[in-house]
Amino acid sequence: MSYDRIFNFSAGPSMLPVPVLESAREEMLNYHGSGMSVMEMSHRSKVYDEIITGAEALLRTVMGIPGNYKVMFLQGGASLQFAMVPMNLLKSGKADYIVTGQFSGKAYDEAKKYGDIGLAATTKGETFSRVPQQSELSLRKDADYVHICFNNTIYGTRFNYIPDTGNVPLVADMSSCILSEPVDVSKFGLIYAGAQKNVAPAGLTIVIAREELLTKELPAFVPTMCNYAVMADNGSMYNTPPCYPIYICKLVLEWIKSIGGLAGMKKLNEKKAAILYDYLDESALFKNPVSRESRSLMNVTFRAQSDEINDSFVKEAAKNGMANLKGHRSVGGMRASIYNAMPIEGVEKVVAFMKRFEQK
Numbered sequence: 001m002s003y004d005r006i007f008n009f010s011a012g013p014s015m016l017p018v019p020v021l022e023s024a025r026e027e028m029l030n031y032h033g034s035g036m037s038v039m040e041m042s043h044r045s046k047v048y049d050e051i052i053t054g055a056e057a058l059l060r061t062v063m064g065i066p067g068n069y070k071v072m073f074l075q076g077g078a079s080l081q082f083a084m085v086p087m088n089l090l091k092s093g094k095a096d097y098i099v100t101g102q103f104s105g106k107a108y109d110e111a112k113k114y115g116d117i118g119l120a121a122t123t124k125g126e127t128f129s130r131v132p133q134q135s136e137l138s139l140r141k142d143a144d145y146v147h148i149c150f151n152n153t154i155y156g157t158r159f160n161y162i163p164d165t166g167n168v169p170l171v172a173d174m175s176s177c178i179l180s181e182p183v184d185v186s187k188f189g190l191i192y193a194g195a196q197k198n199v200a201p202a203g204l205t206i207v208i209a210r211e212e213l214l215t216k217e218l219p220a221f222v223p224t225m226c227n228y229a230v231m232a233d234n235g236s237m238y239n240t241p242p243c244y245p246i247y248i249c250k251l252v253l254e255w256i257k258s259i260g261g262l263a264g265m266k267k268l269n270e271k272k273a274a275i276l277y278d279y280l281d282e283s284a285l286f287k288n289p290v291s292r293e294s295r296s297l298m299n300v301t302f303r304a305q306s307d308e309i310n311d312s313f314v315k316e317a318a319k320n321g322m323a324n325l326k327g328h329r330s331v332g333g334m335r336a337s338i339y340n341a342m343p344i345e346g347v348e349k350v351v352a353f354m355k356r357f358e359q360k
């Protein structure tokens with residue numbers, strides 16, 4: 001069934017898989033014989049408990065999360081994590097940040113409120129068109145953690161390697177790439193992600209943290225709601241969790257499992273990205289401004305020579321059922337966000353349209 005849906009290339013919130021939306025519709029008015037929707041039930045009820053524990057169990061299986069890691073379903077978006085990470089993980093007071101775009105820049109600025117924050121590397125001078133290599137990082141051995149943004153949503157770049165930080169825990173913002181491919185969780189001290197790009201509707205933030213890094217004893221200024229150990233010990237139910245997004249998260253994880261887990265997801269995502277990049281590499285009109293080795297699988301940026309052409313492309317594409325191809329307001333040009341739920345047909349359609357537009 002087509003439902004007259006358009007291909008939505010929004011960077012977030014973004015598309016959800018149709019089978020997920022169909023299940024949600026199916027279960028909307030009476031979830032599994034409970035006589036109510038998931039939006040209306042107590043988060044402490046038995047029926048809801050199955051949803052949240054099921055979501056965590058599935059996330060653990062799909063991502064291969066080791067047993068010594070806690071999983072938390074929080075609120076406040078990835079942006080609250082910019083503060084929660086330093087509030088919880090700064091012990092000696094030092095941390096190093098790799099700044100590869102706007103979000104990691106915000107994380108860096110926020111962390112500076114709490115301690116001695118070093119700039120391990122930045123590619124700002126190259127308009128963030130790549131991420132730095134291992135050899136470019138200046139890391140302090142006595143830092144409490146190193147922070148990176150794994151996929152840079154606005155600039156369309158990503159780390160194609162996991163930085164080696166020795167014994168210093170690595171913290172990663174994976175908001176725009178979580179669940180897009182397999183990742184070795186054991187290489188990270190903490191992973192966080194706002195859910196609205198690849199996992200669920202807005203309102204849910206996933207945090208995965210190595211248990212030994214969490215402690216309840218934090219400075220008095222840290223709100224209880226911002227204490228990872230408290231949230232983890234209470235099974236993400238210190239207060240009311242974002243019940244409905246957690247439910248959709250569970251459906252999305254079931255969908256990912258059904259198409260071959262993260263290995264299957266990666267295959268599909270690589271195929272989709274290749275269709276776009278292969279065309280961009282031969283196009284005389286559109287250019288991808290990113291270094292080849294740093295190209296994102298999730299956010300593909302491109303531009304023509306003038307703003308006029310860019311604007312006209314975005315408008316024409318929208319008229320033809322391909323929405324939200326405008327680049328982030330801070331960089332201009334175009335961006336196709338092709339998260340997990342974007343079907344391959346959407347990518348084929350946009351490339352066919354780009355070809356026609358170029359000929360014209």
Ligand SMILES: *Cc1c(COP(=O)(O)O)cnc(C)c1O
Nearest residue numbers: 077078079103153173175176194
């Ligand atoms: C979208 C995004 C954010 C901001 O997420 P919020 O949930 O809106 O706070 C942070 N980091 C990255 C990498 C993002 O893509």
